[in-house]
Amino acid sequence: MMRYFTLLILVLWATATTTLAQQSLQGKVVDKNSGESLPGAYIFIKNLENNTLSSTYSDDEGNFTIKKPQINQFILEISFIGYQTLQKRIDYNGSNSLGTFSIEEDTKQLDEVEVQGNVYTGEVKGDTVSFNASAYKTRTQASAGTLIRKMPGVTMQGGTITVQGETVGRVLVDGEPFFGDDPAMAMQNIPVEIIDKIEFLDQKSDQARLTGFDDGETIKTINIITKEDKRGGKFGKIFGGYGTDDNYLLGGNINLFDGPQRLTILGLSNNINQQNFSADDLSGAFGGGNRGRGRGRRGNDLMVRERPGITSTNSFGVNFTDKFDDGKAEFTGSYFFNDSKNTLNRTSSRNYILSNDSLQLYNESQINQNHDQSHRLDMRLEYEFNDQHALIWRPEIGYNMGDAQRFLFGQNLYDSNTPISETRNTTTSQEESLGLESDLTYRFKFNKPGRTISTSIETEYDQDKNESDLLSASQNYQTENLDSLIQKSISKSNSLQYEIDIEYTEPIGKKSQIRLEYELNNDLGDNLQEVSQREMESTLFELDSTLTNEFENGYKRHEIGLGYRYGGEKLRIYSSLDYEISLLDSDRLFPGFENTKRTFKNFVPRIFMNYEPNESTSIRFGYRTDTDAPAVRQLQDVIDNSNPLQISMGNPDLEQEYGHRFFTRIRKINPETSKSFFMWFSGGIRNNFFGNSTFIAEKDTLIQNEVLLRQGGQLSMPVNLSNAWNANTSISFGFPLSFIQSNLNLTTRLNYSKQPGKINGQDNTNQNYGMSQGIGISSNVGEHLDFNISTDGNYNIIRSSLQENLDNDYYYQSTRLDLFWNFIGGFFLSTDINNQFYQGLGDEYDQSIWLMNADFGYQFPPKEKLELKLTIFDLLNQNTSISRNVTDVYIENERTEVLRQFFMLTLTYNLRDFASGARTQAKPQRR
Incomplete structure (x- = not known):
């Protein structure tokens, strides 16, 4: 039996690690009228359905480097405060240089099409799996528990939440503890409408976080990232039934x-x-x-x-x-x-x-x-x-x-x-x-x-x-x-x-x-x-x-x-x-x-x-x-x-x-x-x-x-x-x-x-x-x-x-x-x-x-x-x-x-x- 499990591991390992090398694309963002570089501009690559695949921002010289997607036809989007958003379809021809992009202040672009993009479903970032809440539609007045049930590999039964086979031991809201070590409680009290993302991560022990020495001991954790405009206020519900x-x-x-x-x-x-x-x-x-x-x-x-x-x-x-x-x-x-x-x-x-x-x-x-x-x-x-x-x-x-x-x-x-x-x-x-x-x-x-x-x-x-x-x-x-x-018993214990x-x-x-x-x-x-x-x-x-x-x-x-x-x-x-x-x-x-005395050495x-x-x-x-x-x-x-x-x-x-x-x-x-x-x-x-x-x-x-x-x-x-x-x-x-x-x-x-x-x-x-x-x-x-x-x-x-x-x-x-x-x-x-x-x-x-x-x-x-x-x-x-x-x-x-x-x-x-x-x-x- 063990032989088959080992073979299964090797096959899956090989499948998961066999990937194509990713190329990087370079470009530059400048002001169209003055020609000056624009540092801090946001750059997105999206597929033709307008789902975001990757993102970055320009450096002090207006230059940017972004990972090339596996597809050869995609949309490049550039946004900067006070400027019109630029979206341009790219047909990849083998060159890693995208050239210079000029964006204009207060003028309407004729050749580009501004499209409201849909967010991507999720991504893996190191030990963290992140899912976008807006990629999963739920009923009105739903809770976070309803949302995560739709995500791959997640189950909820009684007070236990399991993510890809691992039991969740902690829930954070915007990186901060919420309801101690009680995952189910947090899931039941956070409404979906305030959630931006759900992250599943391996949180280090308190000592590892303080010292910076990762000892491998982790707690499966859910981090709920809320929308910025909903991080203050009152929410909840009151109910009664007979x-x-x-x-x-x-x-x-x-x-x-x-x-x-x-x-x-x-x-x-x-x-x-x-x-x-x-x-x-x-x-x-x-x-x-x-x-x-x-x-x-x-x-x-x-x-x-x-x-x-x-x-x-x-x-x-x-x-x-x-x-x-x-x-x-x-x-x-x-x-x-x-x-x-x-x-x-x-x-x-x-x-x-x-x-x-x-x-x-x-x-x-x-x-x-x-x-x-x-x-x-x-x-x-x-x-x-x-x-x-x-x-x-x-x-x-x-x-x-x-x-x-x-x-x-x-x-x-x-x-x-x-x-x-x-x-x-x-x-x-x-x-x-x-x-x-x-x-x-x-x-x-x-x-x-x-x-x-x-x-x-x-x-x-x-x-x-x-x-x-x-x-x-x-x-x-x-x-x-x-x-x-007929028996009476008294039991007392202290530890x-x-x-x-x-x-x-x-x-x-x-x-x-x-x-x-x-x-x-x-x-x-x-x-x-x-x-x-x-x-x-x-x-x-x-x-x-x-x-x-x-x-x-x-x-x-x-x-x-x-x-x-x-x-x-x-x-x-x-x-x-x-x-x-x-x-x-x-x-x-x-x-x-x-x-009774015994000594064990291991x-x-x-x-x-x-x-x-x-x-x-x-x-x-x-x-x-x-x-x-x-x-x-x-x-x-x-x-x-x-x-x-x-x-x-x-x-x-x-x-x-x-x-x-x-x-x-x-x-x-x-x-x-x-x-x-x-x-x-x-x-x-x-x-x-x-x-x-x-x-x-x-x-x-x-x-x-x-x-x-x-x-x-x-x-x-x-x-x-x-x-x-x-x-x-x-x-x-x-x-x-x-x-x-x-x-x-x-x-x-x-x-x-x-x-x-x-x-x-x-x-x-x-x-x-x-x-x-x-x-x-x-x-x-x-x-x-x-x-x-x-x-x-x-x-x-x-x-x-x-x-x-x-x-x-x-x-x-x-x-x-x-x-x-x-x-x-x-x-x-x-x-x-x-x-x-x-x-x-x-x-x-x-x-x-x-x-x-x-x-x-x-x-x-x-x-x-x-x-x-x-x-x-x-x-x-x-x-x-x-x-x-x-x-x-x-x-x-x-x-x-x-x-x-x-x-x-x-x-x-x-x-x-x-x-x-x-x-x-x-x-x-x-x-």
Whole structure:
């Protein structure tokens, strides 16, 4: 398999880098009457359809040099303030000299034709891909999210934006942060009408930007460049809706922009499953899988992890950005509050893979009710005191609390009609957590260019507490034994992690630089799990020493390394070789003291390369290694029996993971034809992979001579395994379909994963081959008619080494149509139609599901700021959620209850009040 991936890379690499040499054309611009040269005149080369291909400006002597296009017939345009614009058709005859062009002040040209040119679709500039917003037509009152969906290789799902296979981690507006590290939030709050360009770029780390030493570590970033005349003013929207079954939706956002000073206020309240702020008011009601993320290291500061099921949400957010001290200092801050109530009703069917071509089934149904509240405060201060001293400080505070109630019924079976054992349990819990983070980076520049010293200090403190009550009844159908469990648990954990990094950079020549680095990382944590039980006939709880555990863990890492950077005009390389010593020191304090100490020594090489053979092509390659330590809970050999049929425990003998990761990216855009090509290939290998060892009881078994595991029940424990790796590639082509005024995007994806595990002491490896083809057509007609049609077919092949003949192949296809039609006056019709087709999951799950939503509304004149619409959600009443999970020991199908059909009437006011100019102009994007 790897052989074919390598061959594919070589073919695509050769295709992308084979280009014709570009010639340069020279000319001069003078005043027609005086003959004096005109410095600063703008020169454009356009094709015969008046699309801009390249541009430059004349120097102090009026001379200019510009790249010759690949076509031999083109238009040369010259413009200069106070002069008539000159446009002249050029038929290239082999000469690189265009001659002297005379432009006249206040006189009309007779031989030249002045034409309003259309902008080109996009271009590649180094590590940046730039698209012109005006090249993509959208509906009125659309957001930036609607715009970027039309661009080649871009997908948006939940709170995640992917660009040519890479996940976006940051959004800038005119080069400045907007909503912290929350890309989806920015996309939903910037209207299309203020956008001039969209840039996709690889933004360097804070330390790399301060020192000028590119270490290859980047964040995929979107930079929204606004129109100059719309960088000040007020914009946003306020909406409210009410529907059948007492469904409601209230919310809005207000944005106040004045150059670099920006204030955004958001609010949302609803019971239709919209869990995050969204431009598409009802898009969250689809009730898909569990996407997003919880609280943790940086990311999505104004978003919450989207829960499956049905959720009611009340949330509020504010974001502020400004500059002070003559632009030397820049401050960004955001606060977010969320209150959500979630109900999850889910059924699942799981096939365990055993030896001798036998299977064991596990069926489960659960109803969960959760109520959560969260507060988040995030700030960023960037201060450049002078040319030598600068710092960046990023503090964050997060606080969460919640309570939950869970009802679960689980059953192990030999086949669909022969049960082995079952459990019914109810769990109530309360949890509370506090998180504090701070990242501080400081840099000092010496007088010699390229010589710097910098340090960064990162700290993170987390405190968590959970209390739960469990009431459980379990039965063995073979022995007809019945037992109950009444249990109280208290879990407390504290962790402190700090990282100190010192770097020194020194130039060696004009294009090279070296870096010396020392890094100290220390991760300290303690965890207490206290479990008490009582008998059915008693009222007294007694401490269970088997389930109770107190644990302290320390993981210290020293790393020293030498890095080298080469920065040429077309080729840039960064490489480093670090030596890492890691010390693991863990103490089990109860029950019984036990100390575990281990030392790990590793070389950690990295290399990143950027090659730009021409102005339209960019190639990036990266290889890196990394280490990963086991978490505190993975090391604790304490049993978790919250589900008596599926218990788990930690493993104090876990070793450190060591991983290899690599990627290749090729991007090519031809502005003359508006064609684009993107290719992404990545893979990874994990040594000492944190996998699972699963024991399935053939009879009632006591674990650690204390905890009963019923016949058919499973005990899982993390272990180190080998031969875990994955590879995937994504290839995307985009080009215009002029005959229907649309753009076509084709995306092909291939992936392979190999995941090892152990089942009853035997090695098992699940191999997953995936192939998918996506086709998308987005309209470019205008604001009155806007549509997007896409389909994505996915075929998956799953093979298990324990049961090689087991057929778990399945096919999944998602097809979607979005249509907006302003058919007469202010009346519009909007609809989105989704089809989810499943084949190969089994009779109960093989379905073709249609979800259709429809809006009928009116936008009131004169400026269409007020909108009234009637929404029908799930018009065909077929909404459902189905998913498949594949692990090293089982294959599982899930069905989740989602929101069903309702009607809603919504009134929206769109605020659009732009100032003619901003207080100050925003600076270009920082990379």
